[in-house]
Amino acid sequence: MKEGPVIASVAALLGDPARANILTALMDGRALTVSELAEAAGVTLQTASGHLAKLDAANLLTAEKQGRHRYFRLSGPDVAQVLEALMGLAQRTGATRVRTGPKDAALRSARICYDHLAGERGVALLKGAQRQGLIKGEKDMILTEKGRAFFAGFGIDLAQLEKGRRPVCRACLDWSERHSHLGGGLGAALLSRMMDRGWVRREAGRVLAFTCEGTEGFEAAFMLPAVKGSQAA
């Protein structure tokens, strides 16, 4: 009966509003300085510094010193995943406010989850890729030959990705939609290429905005029904 404290220690870290703000601010995968995080959390620099020390000690964050700045980022995608799961739970159990503002809708449509595309668009991408037979598999997904050709044509260096420790394909449960989207190295590379192409750009916070050409290119590339809704194959 001693399993509780194990999860309690990490959950308690997420349970402080200031720390939770810090972590959600980092959920887009960027690295931020102590001052930026202090601002995001709404506390003073000293307080933030203390929180960051704790999160770092617990290995939820990794620190990187550059000149007189110290940059923090999430220590891995799994941290972001747990945060998303908690958001989903908070929503289901009604802890979230009803405030469904415009920013909320934008977040649902497309956002960054650590370093890859999430929200309606992210779910659509994975579905499209699977329908086209680019990716196969349930949870530990795998690239098909067709998929390798496709993503290489998209400008992604698969050999490079496969050298890293990070899984290339990874299903990541979306808190707003109730389906998976594509994470892993490939998910990250895809978002990166899409931003290079000017299909999508970052807005405030984690929101992603698709350009007109971006929407067209995206739907054409992944063979999605126009916009959203309509009938699928």
Add this chain to the structure above:
Amino acid sequence: MKEGPVIASVAALLGDPARANILTALMDGRALTVSELAEAAGVTLQTASGHLAKLDAANLLTAEKQGRHRYFRLSGPDVAQVLEALMGLAQRTGATRVRTGPKDAALRSARICYDHLAGERGVALLKGAQRQGLIKGEKDMILTEKGRAFFAGFGIDLAQLEKGRRPVCRACLDWSERHSHLGGGLGAALLSRMMDRGWVRREAGRVLAFTCEGTEGFEAAFMLPAVKGSQAA
């Protein structure tokens, strides 16, 4: 920048050792009384009652009154899933003690996750079912015709399952293995049938113990390589 508090409120609930003990005690899906939970958490009855009131108010638990007892259970499988995810994170970040006792190994091998089979055996089951073509799909898995016949033959009333609100097949990420196992209504029904057949029985806590015949039947039914390891198809 006001997303933090949303997750903080629920995370804080999981962040207290007593409450975390209560929740992990409920992770096997059973309903327990206030006294039993107080004992599991190592606190007095009054204290536990207070904690339970909070967890209930947050909709993480559901209460059910029966005579002069009050039974609590997790409000849904998603709660158990978040707890498992937190355990996984705690393990990866080193918050867990090195103590890899015998119970720990047993837990890894086979355990109850809410109401279905988890651990090595749970992951093996899903893999076997997929290799045989009983189940198809990535995250929102679907039964094949072959699968319907198989599970019906196993003594499961699929029509009944499909009437419920609960998804029949659901991938559930395993914290010890790093793969999915089968949750949902079908996962629950399967474990139930396996216990009926005497293949497996509950040990202390969440540990499940396979009998000799159980191991044989299990491996035969799902066409698994003997024991563990060996070469797969």
Add this chain to the structure above:
DNA sequence: TTCATAGTTCGATCATAGCCGAAGCATCAG
């Protein structure tokens, strides 16, 4: 060098919340 910015550490304050003893309801057995 001097000054400014970024960050850490220390110390004191203060609020929150966990905890238990005691008393109060509610349900059941006799």
Add this chain to the structure above:
DNA sequence: CTGATGCTTCGGCTATGATCGAACTATGAA
């Protein structure tokens, strides 16, 4: 009814920890 058990509520104690002011260190700029 009386008594016993299961649980909740109340009140007070206590400890933890979040917060910020102030002082200190470190890096960079002039």
